Amino acid sequence: MIRHFTIDGIKVPFQERQTIMDAAMAAGIYIPHLCHNPEFRPQGSCRLCTVKVDGRNLAACTTPATDHAEVKSNTKKLMAMRRTLLQLLFVEGNHVCPACEKSGACQLQAVAYYCGMLAPEFTHFYPQREVDASHPEFAIDFNRCILCELCVRASRDADQKSVFAISGRGIHVHLTVNSPSGKLGDSDFDKHDRAAHVCPVGAILPKHTGYDVPIGKRLYDRKPVSMVGDVSDHEED
Amino acid sequence: MTDDHITETTNRVMTQWNNDQSNLLQMLIDLQQALNGIPESAINQISAGTRRSPADIESVIGFYSFLHHDTHNPYRVLFSDNITDRMLGSRALAEHLNSRLQDIDTATVDYTSCTGMGDQGPAALVNGHTLTRLDKERIDQMAALMETNTPLSDWPAEWFRVDENIRRRDLLLETDFEKGSAIKCALESGAEKILEELDASGLRGRGGAGFKTAMKWRFCREATGDNRVVVCNADEGEPGTFKDRLLLQSFAERLIEGMTVCAKVIGATTGFIYLRGEYLYLRDELESKLQRYRDAGLLSKDIHGEAGFDFDIKIHLGAGAYICGEESALIESLEGKRGIPRIRPPFPVTSGYLNRPTVVNNVETLVAAAMIAVHGAAWFRTKGTEQSPGTKLLSISGNCLKPGIYEYPFGTSLEVILKDCEATHVQAVQIAGAAGSCIPPSEFSRSIAFEDLATGGSFMIFDRERNLLEMVQNFTDFFVHESCGFCTPCRVGTSLLKKRLAKVASGRATGVDLEKMRIIGSLTRQTSHCGLGMTAANPILETLDKFPHIYEPHLLSTTFEPAFNLDASLEEARQITGRDDPDAHLQGGGV
Ligand SMILES: Cc1cc2nc3c(=O)[nH]c(=O)nc-3n(C[C@H](O)[C@H](O)[C@H](O)COP(=O)(O)O)c2cc1C
Ligand code: SF4
Ligand code: SF4
Numbered sequence: 001m002i003r004h005f006t007i008d009g010i011k012v013p014f015q016e017r018q019t020i021m022d023a024a025m026a027a028g029i030y031i032p033h034l035c036h037n038p039e040f041r042p043q044g045s046c047r048l049c050t051v052k053v054d055g056r057n058l059a060a061c062t063t064p065a066t067d068h069a070e071v072k073s074n075t076k077k078l079m080a081m082r083r084t085l086l087q088l089l090f091v092e093g094n095h096v097c098p099a100c101e102k103s104g105a106c107q108l109q110a111v112a113y114y115c116g117m118l119a120p121e122f123t124h125f126y127p128q129r130e131v132d133a134s135h136p137e138f139a140i141d142f143n144r145c146i147l148c149e150l151c152v153r154a155s156r157d158a159d160q161k162s163v164f165a166i167s168g169r170g171i172h173v174h175l176t177v178n179s180p181s182g183k184l185g186d187s188d189f190d191k192h193d194r195a196a197h198v199c200p201v202g203a204i205l206p207k208h209t210g211y212d213v214p215i216g217k218r219l220y221d222r223k224p225v226s227m228v229g230d231v232s233d234h235e236e237d
Numbered sequence: 238m239t240d241d242h243i244t245e246t247t248n249r250v251m252t253q254w255n256n257d258q259s260n261l262l263q264m265l266i267d268l269q270q271a272l273n274g275i276p277e278s279a280i281n282q283i284s285a286g287t288r289r290s291p292a293d294i295e296s297v298i299g300f301y302s303f304l305h306h307d308t309h310n311p312y313r314v315l316f317s318d319n320i321t322d323r324m325l326g327s328r329a330l331a332e333h334l335n336s337r338l339q340d341i342d343t344a345t346v347d348y349t350s351c352t353g354m355g356d357q358g359p360a361a362l363v364n365g366h367t368l369t370r371l372d373k374e375r376i377d378q379m380a381a382l383m384e385t386n387t388p389l390s391d392w393p394a395e396w397f398r399v400d401e402n403i404r405r406r407d408l409l410l411e412t413d414f415e416k417g418s419a420i421k422c423a424l425e426s427g428a429e430k431i432l433e434e435l436d437a438s439g440l441r442g443r444g445g446a447g448f449k450t451a452m453k454w455r456f457c458r459e460a461t462g463d464n465r466v467v468v469c470n471a472d473e474g475e476p477g478t479f480k481d482r483l484l485l486q487s488f489a490e491r492l493i494e495g496m497t498v499c500a501k502v503i504g505a506t507t508g509f510i511y512l513r514g515e516y517l518y519l520r521d522e523l524e525s526k527l528q529r530y531r532d533a534g535l536l537s538k539d540i541h542g543e544a545g546f547d548f549d550i551k552i553h554l555g556a557g558a559y560i561c562g563e564e565s566a567l568i569e570s571l572e573g574k575r576g577i578p579r580i581r582p583p584f585p586v587t588s589g590y591l592n593r594p595t596v597v598n599n600v601e602t603l604v605a606a607a608m609i610a611v612h613g614a615a616w617f618r619t620k621g622t623e624q625s626p627g628t629k630l631l632s633i634s635g636n637c638l639k640p641g642i643y644e645y646p647f648g649t650s651l652e653v654i655l656k657d658c659e660a661t662h663v664q665a666v667q668i669a670g671a672a673g674s675c676i677p678p679s680e681f682s683r684s685i686a687f688e689d690l691a692t693g694g695s696f697m698i699f700d701r702e703r704n705l706l707e708m709v710q711n712f713t714d715f716f717v718h719e720s721c722g723f724c725t726p727c728r729v730g731t732s733l734l735k736k737r738l739a740k741v742a743s744g745r746a747t748g749v750d751l752e753k754m755r756i757i758g759s760l761t762r763q764t765s766h767c768g769l770g771m772t773a774a775n776p777i778l779e780t781l782d783k784f785p786h787i788y789e790p791h792l793l794s795t796t797f798e799p800a801f802n803l804d805a806s807l808e809e810a811r812q813i814t815g816r817d818d819p820d821a822h823l824q825g826g827g828v
Binding site for chain 2: 046075077168170176
């Protein structure tokens with residue numbers, strides 16, 4: 001027997017052990033998200049996929065689907081909360097979109113457009129962060145890291161390397177590289193690693209390929225993220 | 238320090254903890270105690286022994302605020318920075334010590350979250366050891382000892398004295414307890430009977446959430462999986478709480494037996510006491526009490542002569558992370574990791590420590606369970622209310638003449654409590670810690686009970702001389718410091734709230750800033766991953782509602798008109814967030 005729940009009134013079938021996000025993706029219903037990628041274990045940290053499940057706010061990517069549940073996603077209130085969450089992500093990093101190679105193919109930017117977040121609303125923190133260009137083929141710009149931990153999960157679970165880790169606590173949480181010098185060039189990182197191709201923003205970028213695709217013709221320039229999906233699905237290694 | 242010494246000490250500590258990677262945090266804590274810090278040169282050695290990557294080890298060190306690399310400072314003084322310590326003058330004392338030590342570079346002075354000494358502050362930790370009742374004279378004497386490099390073991394013992402401070406005893410504290418009696422009763426009645434008794438007693442968890450203890454134990458008993466685990470949550474991190482301190486210090490037998498009774502019921506072989514790092518001073522005494530239980534045949538193998546009933550208890554220390562009081566973060570920490578709350582389900586009762594079925598209970602809950610095993614449900618129900626049977630230990634601090642620990646039947650009103658502890662001219666009572674409720678005098682007829690004012694035990698009193706905005710700032714700073722940083726709303730939202738509050742306090746804010754605080758506060762409340770973030774904005778949201786006058790005088794005069802209407806100023810916020818529910822409105826227009 002196939003079981004169902006509803007998202008914004010639409011009936012969605014699901015199988016045992018599927019989350020709300022899994023079932024929604026399978027049914028072609030878009031729920032905004034940044035830290036989720038179906039290839040990896042869900043972690044539920046960006047909170048963008050917060051939906052209302054029978055009256056409770058829960059992250060769709062970590063909440064098991066249950067029979068007859070009534071899920072609300074595309075409501076005014078939830079969209080307003082998502083806009084504020086996106087504001088927070090912009091506030092804590094340094095995102096200079098016009099100067100970013102990822103612009104147009106950046107999931108943070110695309111989700112922000114989708115949710116209608118158009119202008120900054122809070123004072124930005126302007127943290128001091130570094131760029132690590134020590135690797136011959138890839139660079140990390142920590143200014144743009146949104147701590148989604150996709151590279152951490154990909155390197156640990158897909159590449160079996162654990163090149164990345166998260167250190168610090170609270171607002172001081174930051175991405176680190178497992179190598180004697182703490183630099184990427186000193187680590188086991190390789191351009192064919194899955195971890196090299198999962199970053200939703202412009203934090204982990206290949207070198208020597210700048211602006212191959214002109215702005216205006218990039219992934220999210222023509223179609224919204226709700227139709228195109230995750231940027232990592234469109235990456236080749 | 239020679240490299241050989243570091244290598245040897247690291248080896249010794251790692252062997253003590255069986256080179257087991259789930260004991261990583263304990264190794265790091267012990268290494269720091271032995272060497273005054275964790276030398277960077279030890280990381281590779283630990284990595285080789287535990288098979289955890291150097292970056293992973295660094296990320297654990299980076300998470301716990303007590304851990305550090307620097308080994309050069311023989312003295313590290315951390316002043317408890319809770320609002321109640323501040324009210325007793327802790328900040329001035331810290332600055333005084335700092336100025337005294339300016340000429341020597343062998344000491345650092347800093348602040349830490351509430352150390353659980355609110356009834357005998359101002360308090361501090363020196364190299365992890367608790368100092369109580371600090372005053373200027375003692376600070377001068379301390380500085381003198383530090384200048385002459387006197388080891389802590391030669392400091393006067395009196396400085397480290399922690400008093401019980403029991404002010405009122407009721408059911409739990411006034412009833413005597415005979416060693417072994419709870420274990421004996423549990424073994425005589427059998428697991429199922431004990432569980433029925435516990436169920437009949439109506440005991441609910443004392444750690445805050447109030448989950449029915451019998452139900453938790455039954456879920457775990459019925460879960461599948463071997464090597465079950467009982468965890469005593471002795472993290473007691475809620476600012477202003479110190480009642481578990483008393484139970485651990487003077488009633489540990491009951492705790493040990495409560496854990497053993499639980500082990501019998503759920504079929505556990507392993508027990509942990511997760512002791513907050515601030516209570517390091519309790520560790521040795523607890524260890525020796527555990528040993529006495531083993532020696533008496535009441536712990537370890539064939540307990541109380543029952544063949545095959547094997548259960549033992551280990552102590553794991555925390556290292557300065559409030560989030561590790563949250564049960565799933567606590568379990569991560571027990572496994573030697575960063576204390577990030579887990580995704581639930583699965584819940585610990587089915588998949589906890591190393592994915593085994595695990596019960597996590599507060600100290601007071603386990604003590605009460607031991608007493609119920611001996612005296613029965615009817616005895617327990619002689620006190621309290623229908624929905625909240627029994628008694629509650631309160632940690633009372635702040636503006637009153639008799640701070641300390643009070644045991645009251647549930648259902649006791651704030652009026653009665655305030656009278657007993659001799660508090661006068663009270664402006665507000667903060668119940669249940671930084672995340673709790675701020676209660677104005679108009680509500681002092683309310684009572685302590687799960688159905689009214691639930692609390693883990695913190696009870697902080699503020700008289701009319703106090704500036705409540707300082708309290709709100711102090712609690713908000715606490716959450717900024719203690720957020721684990723895992724999820725967006727809490728990691729960033731708490732810092733944004735802190736900045737807005739500073740703007741209000743500096744007199745540069747307008748009504749718009751209050752609106753923004755509401756928007757962020759409501760976001761953290763509604764979208765955070767765990768209870769910390771969900772409650773981190775409570776101090777602001779609660780006082781905006783109930784004490785709007787603490788904000789208004791600080792606002793810029795352009796919006797500070799006699800007719801200023803807080804509620805109306807929130808209209809834009811309501812529109813932006815699409816809200817119009819009662820929570821989005823201020824009573825009486827907020828004036
Ligand atoms: C941020 C946070 C901190 C907590 N700190 C503590 C604590 O210090 N001690 C405690 O017993 N429970 C604490 N809890 C509650 C625990 O998660 C858990 O509910 C409790 O230990 C269960 O025990 P009980 O059923 O006996 O109350 C905390 C919860 C949260 C969300
Ligand atoms: S570098 Fe990219 S993938 Fe890695 S945590 Fe940061 S944003 Fe996520
Ligand atoms: S709410 Fe705060 S403490 Fe809890 S997981 Fe999120 S960041 Fe960590």
